[in-house]
Amino acid sequence: MLRVVAAIIHNPQGEILIARRPLHKHQGGLWEFPGGKLEDGEEAAHALIRELQEELGITPTSFRPLLIVEHHYPDKSVRLEVWRVTGFDGEAHGAEGQPVAWVPPARLAEYDFPAANTPILKAAVLPEVYAITPDPLDIGGDLPGWLTPRLREGQWLLLRARSLSAESYAGLAAEIAGLCQACGARLMLHDRPDLLAQLPGHGVHLTASTLKALPEGWRRGDSGIGAEHYLSFSTHDQAELDKAWRLGADMVTLSPVRETPSHPGMPGMGWECWGSLAVGAGVPVYALGGMRREDVTLAHRYGGQGIAGIRGLFQD
Numbered sequence: 117m118l119r120v121v122a123a124i125i126h127n128p129q130g131e132i133l134i135a136r137r138p139l140h141k142h143q144g145g146l147w148e149f150p151g152g153k154l155e156d157g158e159e160a161a162h163a164l165i166r167e168l169q170e171e172l173g174i175t176p177t178s179f180r181p182l183l184i185v186e187h188h189y190p191d192k193s194v195r196l197e198v199w200r201v202t203g204f205d206g207e208a209h210g211a212e213g214q215p216v217a218w219v220p221p222a223r224l225a226e227y228d229f230p231a232a233n234t235p236i237l238k239a240a241v242l243p244e245v246y247a248i249t250p251d252p253l254d255i256g257g258d259l260p261g262w263l264t265p266r267l268r269e270g271q272w273l274l275l276r277a278r279s280l281s282a283e284s285y286a287g288l289a290a291e292i293a294g295l296c297q298a299c300g301a302r303l304m305l306h307d308r309p310d311l312l313a314q315l316p317g318h319g320v321h322l323t324a325s326t327l328k329a330l331p332e333g334w335r336r337g338d339s340g341i342g343a344e345h346y347l348s349f350s351t352h353d354q355a356e357l358d359k360a361w362r363l364g365a366d367m368v369t370l371s372p373v374r375e376t377p378s379h380p381g382m383p384g385m386g387w388e389c390w391g392s393l394a395v396g397a398g399v400p401v402y403a404l405g406g407m408r409r410e411d412v413t414l415a416h417r418y419g420g421q422g423i424a425g426i427r428g429l430f431q432d
């Protein structure tokens with residue numbers, strides 16, 4: 117497996133740098149995130165700095181692992197170790213004569229990238245924390261009131277409210293969608309694609325039992341989930357991850373990393389096992405199960421997108 121580092125480089129305007137691969141190279145003519153192959157015995161962080169100096173004439177000063185993607189092309193297999201770079205010295209330019217462009221994240225979809233990049237493109241716009249709401253019953257009933265001071269711009273929110281009837285959930289979802297829209301947060305509906313029609317830019321999170329029940333031929337459009345929506349699944353093992361990928365998931369949760377009070381007796385799989393599943397998933401993976409905010413670093417180190425959870429992931 118060819119080890120490669122690639123960089124999602126942000127400028128202060130929130131744009132991301134992409135470069136066009138020379139025609140004569142593997143996947144030539146397509147756009148890419150700058151980077152390249154590790155040399156023998158080289159550390160990934162060192163390769164990242166070296167490649168960005170060689171290809172763009174910049175030196176990264178602030179960076180961290182984002183996700184790892186393994187992909188099999190017909191002619192070679194690559195392991196792309198993707199880093200997020202938020203600070204650098206120098207002026208980025210195509211130092212090897214290649215065209216480069218700063219692109220707002222929402223417009224990345226207009227460019228053609230190699231097939232291995234599909235999960236990376238999704239990861240580029242996804243957050244590192246995927247917050248799940250507590251059940252209204254557990255916080256005294258008034259979820260909109262509880263959420264209002266805690267919602268942040270750019271936050272992603274899964275509205276889980278198992279104690280509510282289908283009708284009450286629909287009403288609450290409409291109210292919370294309004295709150296999210298007002299502050300630039302995104303709402304993921306829990307197992308209710310039927311409520312998505314009026315909510316472009318928002319999404320739906322389907323449970324592992326829904327995933328199990330969906331036939332292999334299912335396509336997101338069959339349930340009214342458009343390209344303008346996000347589709348997430350709960351998964352617990354390799355088989356569920358594979359199916360979520362085949363059905364076109366944009367992101368998934370993979371749990372439990374640790375045993376949690378909500379699922380007593382279900383042992384955690386631990387970070388090693390979690391990471392070995394996450395890197396091959398082909399889709400950004402969130403760690404779930406006993407997560408604390410500081411675990412985001414571990415999730416990145418093991419190749420995931422970030423962490424998901426209820427308590428502790430909302431800022432008070």
Ligand SMILES: Nc1nc2c([nH]c(=O)n2[C@@H]2O[C@H](COP(=O)(O)OP(=O)(O)OP(=O)(O)O)[C@@H](O)[C@H]2O)c(=O)[nH]1
Nearest residue numbers: 120122141142143148149150151152153194230232233
């Ligand atoms: N840098 C980079 N490589 C990618 C991306 N996506 C992707 O599939 N790759 C593949 O990963 C491998 C990395 O190669 P590279 O050509 O950048 O390597 P390099 O900079 O060391 O160049 P070299 O060809 O001069 O040795 C290629 O097979 C390329 O097709 C991406 O977004 N960025």
Ligand SMILES: [Mg+2]
Nearest residue numbers: 150151152153
């Ligand atoms: Mg390169």
